[in-house]
Amino acid sequence: MHVIACRWDEVALRSMLSIPGVEVTLVMDEWEFANRRLAPELLERVRAQHVVPSFTDLGALSALAAALGRQEPAVGAVFSLAEYSQLGAAYLAQALGLAEPEVRTSIRVRDKAAMKAAAVAAGVPCARQRVVEDRSAAGLDRIGAELGWPLVLKPLDGMGTVDTWVVTDSDEAANRLLNAPETLMIAEEYVRxxxxxxxxxxxxxxxxxxxxxxxxxxxxxxxxxxxxxxxxxxxxxxxxxxxxxxxxxxxxxxxxxxxxxxxxxxxxxxxxxxxxxxxxxxxxxxxxxxxxxxxxxxxxxxxxxxxxxxxxxxxxxxxxxxxxxxxxxxxxxxxxxxxxxxxxxxxxxxxxxxxxxxxxxxxxxxxxxxxxxxxxxxxxxxxxxxxxxxxxxxxxxxxxxxxxxxxxxxxxx
Structure with a gap:
């Protein structure tokens, strides 16, 4: 079987390579290629490695999918070993005709608003949240009045509690957001x-x-x-x-x-x-x-x-x-x-x-x-x-x- 690993992880890679008949192609982005080094003995055992500018570059991923689609044996599985490669891995899988990972599922696990909307619709108990569209103190006051203080601020597509804060009022929230990433942020009800x-x-x-x-x-x-x-x-x-x-x-x-x-x-x-x-x-x-x-x-x-x-x-x-x-x-x-x-x-x-x-x-x-x-x-x-x-x-x-x-x-x- 030919499998694709988006981003490499030594334990995961050794596990895949230990299976008789499994050939592994690595896909990494430019940052990983420049900053991480795979052990030479593992590099010798992989089928190929490809570098894309990023896992959100649909043009590069489309070209890669077309190239992989012409190869034998056909790709039988695509794995994402990190948070930031999940959308790209799902796109590759769908382009190659694989059932999983699904693009819709990958969107839901990367976009916290989409994740919570799906969970709420299914009756799963969740903390209430709102997308922060107005970063002014007045806009944050309106969210605080609805959800209650304190609130948790986090990136819509965040991970690892990076750029995540508990804030007690709109002034503190607005100050935090001054140094927050440009990506959309969400405000979430604080759960005790x-x-x-x-x-x-x-x-x-x-x-x-x-x-x-x-x-x-x-x-x-x-x-x-x-x-x-x-x-x-x-x-x-x-x-x-x-x-x-x-x-x-x-x-x-x-x-x-x-x-x-x-x-x-x-x-x-x-x-x-x-x-x-x-x-x-x-x-x-x-x-x-x-x-x-x-x-x-x-x-x-x-x-x-x-x-x-x-x-x-x-x-x-x-x-x-x-x-x-x-x-x-x-x-x-x-x-x-x-x-x-x-x-x-x-x-x-x-x-x-x-x-x-x-x-x-x-x-x-x-x-x-x-x-x-x-x-x-x-x-x-x-x-x-x-x-x-x-x-x-x-x-x-x-x-x-x-x-x-x-x-x-x-x-x-």
């Missing part, structure tokens, strides 16, 4: 409660893998990317209610958005009143170390996804999660600059509950911006309860120290 995520692999609407995770604090509340940042996967045996309710709600979200086969990362809030509210869904692996956590009791979630979709689901390794809560904490610099001192890896590994340490920013690396999804050092551990998991996350933080110096004119690493 705890935030959960569901990571799943689906084949024709049936979940092959289904995991409920919990964030230490809602993502929108994170100011310091090295404090209470990460997530814990909850074992079903101790959290049967969450699994039962979120299986049903996830299936309803998928039906509304048009997801049948593939991978999803879906976020929900459990309100103070005890009800679930749908937040967002993405048809790509979750961020940070979420997919990697599955590898501690079987295969990485990216491998489970690709092997299942490509007809090798029987090869997937799935073992029971070893502790009631198992996850990771992210420990990152809290300011921009060049790293002059990094955490002590040996000291972190010496903590009795630590399972693994994945180093991030090293001495000499430059931190250009600070935001919730600034992934850096990631420490893996388990716990018997959610409270113990949070205590251990904070305990690790006490052993993490960065020092930074001004980066100067050098762009750095």
């Amino acid at each position: 409660g705890e935030e959960f995520h569901v990571d799943a692999v689906w084949i024709e609407g049936e979940a092959m893998d289904f995991s409920v995770g919990r964030y230490p604090v809602p993502r929108v509340q994170i100011v310091d990317p090295g404090h209470l940042n990460g997530s814990g996967m909850l074992r079903e045996a101790e959290h049967e209610r969450f699994y039962s309710e979120l299986r049903d709600l996830s299936a309803r979200v998928n039906a509304a958005i048009g997801v049948h086969t593939g991978i999803t990362h879906t976020e929900f809030f459990l309100t103070e009143a005890g009800s679930w509210v749908f937040s967002e869904v993405a048809t790509r692996p979750g961020g940070g170390a979420i997919p990697e956590m599955f590898a501690y009791f079987g295969d990485d979630l990216r491998s489970r996804w690709l092997l299942s979709v490509l007809g090798r689901g029987g090869d997937v390794r799935r073992d029971e999660q070893g502790s009631p809560v198992f996850g990771w904490g992210n420990y990152a610099p809290s300011a921009v600059g060049r790293v002059s001192r990094e955490p002590d890896e040996a000291a972190l590994r010496s903590l009795p509950f630590v399972v693994d340490v994945k180093p991030g920013h090293r001495v000499g690396d430059t931190v250009h911006a600070v935001f919730p999804s600034l992934w850096s050092w990631q420490v893996v551990f388990g716990a018997d309860t959610w409270e113990e998991f949070l205590e251990r996350m904070v305990e690790v933080e006490r052993h993490v120290s960065f020092e930074l110096e001004p980066a100067g004119g050098d762009a750095g690493a």
Whole structure:
């Protein structure tokens, strides 16, 4: 089978290349081609690589689809391994005569207004939102009067909590929007409660893998990317209610958005009143170390996804999660600059509950911006309860120290 991977990911690429008879063509945009380097031994194993100016350049994608359509064997699947390549991947798939991913579904997972409109129409409980068409204080006052303060401001096509803020009044909102991207923004009702995520692999609407995770604090509340940042996967045996309710709600979200086969990362809030509210869904692996956590009791979630979709689901390794809560904490610099001192890896590994340490920013690396999804050092551990998991996350933080110096004119690493 000939498959297309839009954007490369080493774990995903190795999984596809491990399947006998599968040939992989990589498609990347100019930024990725200039800034990321594929290991030579993997590059030698791919069928071909193509570079397009961007995944929204329909002219370039049309020409590529025409060229791919003349090749043998015919393309049998198209995968998008990142948020920003989803629309382009869906266009390629449709141009090549494939049923999935659908353009309409990809629009719904990239456009948050379209996503929520589809969910609301299907009766899925959602936070109310409005597209910000008037960025003046008066225009924002009208939205605030309708939805109530505080509000969450975010890009219509955003990801990773970038350019996302909680604002308490129209003046603060207007000031934030002065420095916001030119893209359309949405204002959303602020939901008070705890935030959960569901990571799943689906084949024709049936979940092959289904995991409920919990964030230490809602993502929108994170100011310091090295404090209470990460997530814990909850074992079903101790959290049967969450699994039962979120299986049903996830299936309803998928039906509304048009997801049948593939991978999803879906976020929900459990309100103070005890009800679930749908937040967002993405048809790509979750961020940070979420997919990697599955590898501690079987295969990485990216491998489970690709092997299942490509007809090798029987090869997937799935073992029971070893502790009631198992996850990771992210420990990152809290300011921009060049790293002059990094955490002590040996000291972190010496903590009795630590399972693994994945180093991030090293001495000499430059931190250009600070935001919730600034992934850096990631420490893996388990716990018997959610409270113990949070205590251990904070305990690790006490052993993490960065020092930074001004980066100067050098762009750095």
